[in-house]
Amino acid sequence: MTNGEIFKLLSEHDLLVKTSHNLDLNADYAGITYDSRAVQDGFLFFCKGNFKPEYLSSAKDKGATTYVSEVEYADVELPAIIVNNVQKTMSLLSAAFFGFPQNKLTTIAYTGTKGKTTSAYFTKNILDHQYKVGLFSTIDTIVGTGADDEFKSSLTTPESLDLFTNMNRVVNNKLDHLVMEVSSQAYKKNRVYGLKYDVGIFLNISPDHIGRNEHPTFADYLHCKEQLLVNSNSVVINADGSHLLDTYMTAKATTEPENIYLFAKAESENSKEYPIDFEYRSLADSLESNRISLKAISEKGQQLGIDGDYEIGLPGDYNESNAVASAIASALVGAQQDNIKAGLARIVIPGRMEHFNTQSHGTVYVDYAHNYASMDSVLSFLKSQNPHGKVIVVTGSAGDKGIDRRPGLGKAIGQSADIAILTADDPGYEQPKDIADTIADNINNDSVQVKYIENRETAIKQAIESSQSGDVVLIAGKGRDPYQKVNGVDTPYAGDAQIVAEYTKGV
Numbered sequence: 355m356t357n358g359e360i361f362k363l364l365s366e367h368d369l370l371v372k373t374s375h376n377l378d379l380n381a382d383y384a385g386i387t388y389d390s391r392a393v394q395d396g397f398l399f400f401c402k403g404n405f406k407p408e409y410l411s412s413a414k415d416k417g418a419t420t421y422v423s424e425v426e427y428a429d430v431e432l433p434a435i436i437v438n439n440v441q442k443t444m445s446l447l448s449a450a451f452f453g454f455p456q457n458k459l460t461t462i463a464y465t466g467t468k469g470k471t472t473s474a475y476f477t478k479n480i481l482d483h484q485y486k487v488g489l490f491s492t493i494d495t496i497v498g499t500g501a502d503d504e505f506k507s508s509l510t511t512p513e514s515l516d517l518f519t520n521m522n523r524v525v526n527n528k529l530d531h532l533v534m535e536v537s538s539q540a541y542k543k544n545r546v547y548g549l550k551y552d553v554g555i556f557l558n559i560s561p562d563h564i565g566r567n568e569h570p571t572f573a574d575y576l577h578c579k580e581q582l583l584v585n586s587n588s589v590v591i592n593a594d595g596s597h598l599l600d601t602y603m604t605a606k607a608t609t610e611p612e613n614i615y616l617f618a619k620a621e622s623e624n625s626k627e628y629p630i631d632f633e634y635r636s637l638a639d640s641l642e643s644n645r646i647s648l649k650a651i652s653e654k655g656q657q658l659g660i661d662g663d664y665e666i667g668l669p670g671d672y673n674e675s676n677a678v679a680s681a682i683a684s685a686l687v688g689a690q691q692d693n694i695k696a697g698l699a700r701i702v703i704p705g706r707m708e709h710f711n712t713q714s715h716g717t718v719y720v721d722y723a724h725n726y727a728s729m730d731s732v733l734s735f736l737k738s739q740n741p742h743g744k745v746i747v748v749t750g751s752a753g754d755k756g757i758d759r760r761p762g763l764g765k766a767i768g769q770s771a772d773i774a775i776l777t778a779d780d781p782g783y784e785q786p787k788d789i790a791d792t793i794a795d796n797i798n799n800d801s802v803q804v805k806y807i808e809n810r811e812t813a814i815k816q817a818i819e820s821s822q823s824g825d826v827v828l829i830a831g832k833g834r835d836p837y838q839k840v841n842g843v844d845t846p847y848a849g850d851a852q853i854v855a856e857y858t859k860g861v
């Protein structure tokens with residue numbers, strides 16, 4: 355990628371403000387980075403975010419030959435490319451630097467407040483039967499089949515430069531499909547600027563991620579999420595979700611109706627007003643078996659040839675919509691029905707409704723529910739499945755963000771739990787007890803017994819020990835996260851699932 359090519363690309367996107375006089379148009383770059391600590395000889399360096407000028411001096415000392423920035427740093431003698439939006443620029447140039455790897459892959463992207471990770475894993479599990487599939491999820495990033503090609507993710511959707519670096523690895527490792535999650539922050543921060551997907555799926559939206567450092571309003575959150583619908587060639591929308599008029603109209607503004615697929619539960623109210631392509635019906639939704647039947651209503655739906663019954667390997671009625679979305683998306687990229695059936699039926703997703711049996715205590719579930727929508731879905735499902743036993747929940751809520759999640763957790767607990775053991779999640783710079791008090795204050799049901807045990811491992815142990823055969827214990831909010839964020843430090847933590855596996859052995 356030469357400066358001449360950069361100049362052309364940025365001009366086409368109206369991003370270029372000016373360049374230094376001494377910029378050599380034929381010069382190219384050995385690498386690109388936004389972190390001064392990673393600079394090597396001949397690198398292009400991006401100045402973004404909470405940036406300090408000393409990072410640029412350090413980048414120059416380490417061999418950066420040019421910097422890209424929204425502001426000029428006159429004190430640092432280095433050729434500059436000044437742009438009006440460095441995040442958009444970085445996304446575009448990262449794609450260009452790696453030769454636009456997205457064009458060599460079939461890409462499937464999920465957005466939604468809940469179910470992104472679950473649906474992404476379902477989809478990978480289906481497509482693995484036929485294709486070589488990469489995954490960018492909140493839990494894991496998979497860029498190939500080697501031992502070094504699978505690693506923990508730090509964000510749901512990585513910074514653009516990291517995203518295209520990983521996408522390039524996917525291509526170099528000769529994978530052909532990529533399944534990824536796209537967060538609303540990814541659009542807000544232009545991490546996926548310029549990226550078009552083959553299939554984009556909108557799962558649902560409910561209030562979340564609104565507050566300091568995230569979205570100022572729900573409208574902003576919705577707008578960011580909807581960007582997936584205008585950046586995908588085919589779109590799949592869960593027509594049972596709220597704000598359907600908004601999402602459907604957004605999709606229609608840029609996508610031909612023959613490339614928009616809507617699905618809904620059978621006899622859904624929305625079937626009367628919207629051109630539903632698929633309906634599904636629950637055949638069984640107990641803890642032992644989750645089964646649906648899927649039926650195409652429209653002609654284009656029928657062409658996908660996926661009518662039939664499907665077993666879903668994860669309990670929870672809410673997982674039915676995740677499974678349907680994954681079935682349609684997979685069929686759109688060529689998955690055969692047998693493989694869809696197999697991919698949905700046999701699956702374990704780290705920290706999502708993982709279950710552990712005991713001999714003399716209750717059944718334990720480890721799940722990632724951490725806001726009202728998810729806690730309500732999981733607890734009401736467990737309560738409906740277990741009307742005679744107790745539902746015991748262990749949870750906290752993260753500090754420094756999502757403050758509005760806390761009352762929601764309390765509300766969901768009050769509606770469906772019998773015992774709540776409140777504990778630390780990722781307290782950050784807050785006191786876990788204060789967070790727990792807010793949750794407790796919102797449990798508007800005197801029959802719920804509420805306890806506070808700050809140490810998460812002790813809380814889990816006591817919940818299991820206090821449960822009896824016939825009870826269910828839900829450990830919610832952290833899944834298999836291997837750390838707790840405490841005062842700015844990722845403090846090692848065994849992980850909820852690992853702790854439960856240990857404590858349920860032989861009891």
Ligand SMILES: CC(=O)N[C@H]1[C@@H](OP(=O)(O)OP(=O)(O)OC[C@H]2O[C@@H](n3ccc(=O)[nH]c3=O)[C@H](O)[C@@H]2O)O[C@H](CO)[C@@H](O)[C@@H]1O[C@H](C)C(=O)N[C@@H](C)C(=O)N[C@H](CCC(=O)O)C(=O)O
Pocket residue numbers: 388389390391401402403404405406409508509510511512513537538539540543563567568
């Ligand atoms: C608000 C936001 O988007 N922040 C992200 C952003 O931070 P930033 O650009 O301000 O970077 P910074 O870490 O403050 O540092 C500033 C710059 O100086 C550079 N630097 C720093 C030190 C040094 O010695 N030299 C140097 O060059 C850094 O590399 C960076 O480029 O870029 C960083 C990566 O470069 C991200 O880690 C960080 O995500 C923060 C930590 C975060 O947690 N974001 C959350 C809210 C998020 O995005 N979550 C969504 C899921 C939520 C949803 O569903 O919407 C997600 O996709 O994960």
Ligand SMILES: Nc1ncnc2c1ncn2[C@@H]1O[C@H](COP(=O)(O)OP(=O)(O)OP(=O)(O)O)[C@@H](O)[C@H]1O
Pocket residue numbers: 466467468469470471472473492510535557558672673675676705706707721722723724727728729731732
């Ligand atoms: N479709 C759904 N509707 C409501 N709740 C759901 C749905 N799918 C999953 N959940 C609940 O939400 C939790 C998180 O699910 P998942 O990780 O798939 O969602 P996500 O969109 O990736 O979430 P996050 O943005 O929090 O990472 C699950 O553990 C489950 O409790």
